[in-house]
Amino acid sequence: MNYILFFIVLFIAELAYFQLANHFNIIDKPNERSSHTRITLRGGGVIFYIGVLLYFTLEGFQYPWFFVGLTLISLISFADDIRPQSKKLRLSIHFTAMALMFYQWSLYSERWYFTLIALVACTGILNVFNFMDGINGITGVYSSVIIGALWYINTFQAPFVDNDFIYAVLLALVVFNFFNFRTKAKCFAGDVGAISIAFIILFLLGLLVIKTKNLSYIILLAVYGIDSVFTIVHRLILKENISQPHRKHAYQIMANELKIPHVIVSLIYGCLQVLITVGFILCKTYSYWYFGVIILILSISYFIFMKKYYYLHKISQTSINKLENNSFRNH
Numbered sequence: 001m002n003y004i005l006f007f008i009v010l011f012i013a014e015l016a017y018f019q020l021a022n023h024f025n026i027i028d029k030p031n032e033r034s035s036h037t038r039i040t041l042r043g044g045g046v047i048f049y050i051g052v053l054l055y056f057t058l059e060g061f062q063y064p065w066f067f068v069g070l071t072l073i074s075l076i077s078f079a080d081d082i083r084p085q086s087k088k089l090r091l092s093i094h095f096t097a098m099a100l101m102f103y104q105w106s107l108y109s110e111r112w113y114f115t116l117i118a119l120v121a122c123t124g125i126l127n128v129f130n131f132m133d134g135i136n137g138i139t140g141v142y143s144s145v146i147i148g149a150l151w152y153i154n155t156f157q158a159p160f161v162d163n164d165f166i167y168a169v170l171l172a173l174v175v176f177n178f179f180n181f182r183t184k185a186k187c188f189a190g191d192v193g194a195i196s197i198a199f200i201i202l203f204l205l206g207l208l209v210i211k212t213k214n215l216s217y218i219i220l221l222a223v224y225g226i227d228s229v230f231t232i233v234h235r236l237i238l239k240e241n242i243s244q245p246h247r248k249h250a251y252q253i254m255a256n257e258l259k260i261p262h263v264i265v266s267l268i269y270g271c272l273q274v275l276i277t278v279g280f281i282l283c284k285t286y287s288y289w290y291f292g293v294i295i296l297i298l299s300i301s302y303f304i305f306m307k308k309y310y311y312l313h314k315i316s317q318t319s320i321n322k323l324e325n326n327s328f329r330n331h
Helices: 003-023 046-058 064-082 087-105 112-132 138-156 163-180 190-212 215-237 250-257 262-282 284-330
Strands: none
Touching: 003 046, 003 163, 046 064, 046 163, 046 190, 064 087, 064 190, 087 112, 087 190, 112 138, 112 190, 112 215, 138 163, 138 190, 138 215, 138 262, 163 190, 190 215, 215 250, 215 262, 215 284, 250 262, 250 284, 262 284
8 A cells, every 4th residue: 555645545534524524513512421621523533444444445355244344333333423323223233243253253163152252352342442432532542552562463473464454544543643632632533433443453353362362462452441341340339320421430530530631641541551562562471471460450550549539520420410400400
């Protein structure tokens, strides 16, 4: 591929989408539970799908089953960004897309329970990326770290995919970060961005794990994973509906209660994952031991952080509930 031309086309495509979003009013309005305060265009993450579409077209239609799955999951996610879709419809299309991706992996030639485990894991990871897309830059920065790590592994350690595919995704991330990784974001990823980049990362990680037979590569998702899993557990303990919007993630407390700028919080998450990934590459011989130690350290760090700062969230939550109650009475 001509990477400069590829980048220019993606940049123009993103600008064209902004015109479309403005025309059809595809926007994200802040509310009491949001971490942003400005009306912002939604769905800028559609550029991830466009990047893969260009690669698929230019490079001989490689990975066709994955591409069909990505198309389905991006379409339903974009439709959900415009107008909420039924959970049953979204879930059925997600499962169909994952089934196509599993076929591309040749997973069905393995034992049947591998498919079941992969289905549960992939569903969880898709939702993790969607839950974590709440502040400027976090989806783009964190995804760039993962894709960059996969490029290094693919180039220098264990080739598992066409490198041009990784370059296409990286260039799409650069374009998206240009408009999103800033104090006043031009656009948000939206469901189409968060879900599609998660699906792309899952596809690459799956290829790598199947090629190497090494499950410890999921450490590339360690920071997101710990924050998401323990936040869900916390909310279950509090008997909350985990499908409802909230502000209990560690990154949300950092941004909302501690008033750390969004871009700094995103950099913290990205840099932490970089350090973990570099350590993993250096300790490859002891990958499972390293994985266990890192998960333990992150878990302890999460509990310490929440014990120290969660009370701030409870105070702000009380204020939010009062505002919502007053708004309901006035209405």
